[in-house]
Amino acid sequence: MTDTIDDPVASGESPDGQPADATPASAIAPDQLVVLAPDVLAGSLSDYLRAWWKRIRGGESGALPIIIGLIVICIFFEVQSSAFLTATNIVNLFVQATFIILLGMAELYALILSEIDLSVGFVGAVGAAIAMALMGSPQNWPWWAALIVGMAACAVIGALQGTIITRLKIPSFVVTLAGLLGWQGVLIYVFDVDKGAVGGVITVSNSVIDDLVSGSMTPAAGWILLVVVVGLFALTSILRTSRRRARGLSAPPLSITLLTVGATGVAGVVLVYVCNLNRGVLVPVEGVPWVIPVVLVILVAQSFLLSRTRLGRYIYAIGASPEAARRAGIKVARIRTIAFALCSFTAGLAAVVYASRLGSISVGFDGGTYVLYAVAAAVIGGASLFGGHGKPIHPLLGGLVIATLTNGLALLNISTAGTDIATAVVLIVAVAVDSTLRRRGRSGAA
């Protein structure tokens, strides 16, 4: 026990160096001494559920409350309107949601940092407009090259804003508010410069980009993709869990892993089934729209970046405590700048999806409103405005809630005014729940 300080890691795999009586001779009552990491040793389903419930109460609200909310909203609309739960409408709803989901995923980078980016709408639109202009006549670039340039432009804009925020120490609110105005100007300028723009509109002329939203995979391809995705997910998560258990690391019980895989599978089957129903009026239209797997890929990529890389870890750390991060030797300014660049980059992808859905992008792009929806999507879904918390699944769920409200209320012939008010109420409720849980988590659970 004397040399362990030199290399505490070397002894990592051999616990034999540990004294058998690991009970410290301290003033703590023995009954308070819980064995280290009991969720490893006593990892039953009920134990796990109890721990999970504690986490929810501790402010780490999981996805379940919002999923339940979403189901309630869907039931409400289905009762009110028989047109709601039809294949046409559901697929339409998903497609409507993708833009806000992606924009919310962009905003998530800023929110985790405990910052805000008000410019995501217009920055994304600038990138998308550049890409569409380069693809269209008279430039006629290949779509991928145009996309790379457009998205790179977004990343550069984000890095620029991030640099101003971190180096000049100006609040992100101010810098991106200026961005909200300034990049709208640049957007208009892009339309002025592009010879292919007609009347302030750049049409999506490339079939690949156009098919992103309006094209679908064949029903068979949808099923195959589903099997592959769910199969891979099941395989990796089960392997990972059992490997961690074998090494004595904390891991959820197998039943939880199976439940997650099962739920994902069921959701996937429903999604593909609904999308594969014929939703055409004159000609048959069926299959999963390409945009759905594309959004899922971006979601997985973002999750991976945030949870498995150092960059992601540092973004969370800075969001909770920049001072702690700085003392840990993290280059805070650099990480924040990269996060703002990622934010703008993802916004660019969102705007491409937007352009694909409408078949064009115009000077009338309402980036000011969209950014508010993006923030709302992330926060409704469970990301925190107070920084340090939030996962890509949150803007996904929040975006679905917003799209469902918009879609359902439109079916009920309720005006835009009503939709805006309903969204506002949901937003307030979601934030109220978030901050109440957080307060309780801070004072209560010890």
Next chain:
Amino acid sequence: MTEGAPPLLELRGVSKVFGAVRALSGVNFTVPAGKVTALAGDNGAGKSVLIKTVSGLWEPAEGQILWEGHPVHFHNPKDAEGHGITTIYQDLALCDNLDIVQNMFLGHERRRHGLLDESTMELAARQTLADLHVTTVRSIRQPVASLSGGQRQSVAVAKAVMQAAKLVIMDEPTAALGVAQTQMVLELIKRLSSQGAAVILISHNLNDVFEVADIIAVLYLGQLVVEGPASEFDRQVIVDYMTTGQSSRAAAG
């Protein structure tokens, strides 16, 4: 205090001046390995200045810092850290949203194929906590926000150990803790030094000081007025030194 091997840390005639204020003047301070050295002193006596000098935040105006017998210059905290000096400040510098393992490795993450190697980190963190007999946490995967003050302190200490610190400076570690928690942290400090690390403990609480310290040093108006084995002092003598810079009772001789 003259032994065969050089002490881990030695300050010789260290002075620090802020404008007209002489925060430290000619401080001679020795910190041996494997011992707890308590640094006592009233508010404004220069305790903070002294530890900030040792941890590299400020460079001394005069004097020398010797690390393991060799003169060193700490231009910034990284330099000090590079030598194995870790300072745990009162606010602990933990990230509430990250779990214990993530906090212990913050800024020093292990990676495999460029990705975070959670398994290795978790095993190493668990081993370190076990070595320190930190057994009160339910799961090392719980966020630090859910820990008690004493547990948070334990995580901060374990983080220092994890980074193979040779000298751990603790600034008022028990200031905000209850009785049981204080006891837990004091046990931790003893265990830390018994594992071979040097600990500098800054504390107002003489109970704590006498319970864990092997050596007591007292600062008075920027001067180190006394340093010696804790057994040679009693409480009243230390209070005398802290308040007047001298002691007529002088049990220490």
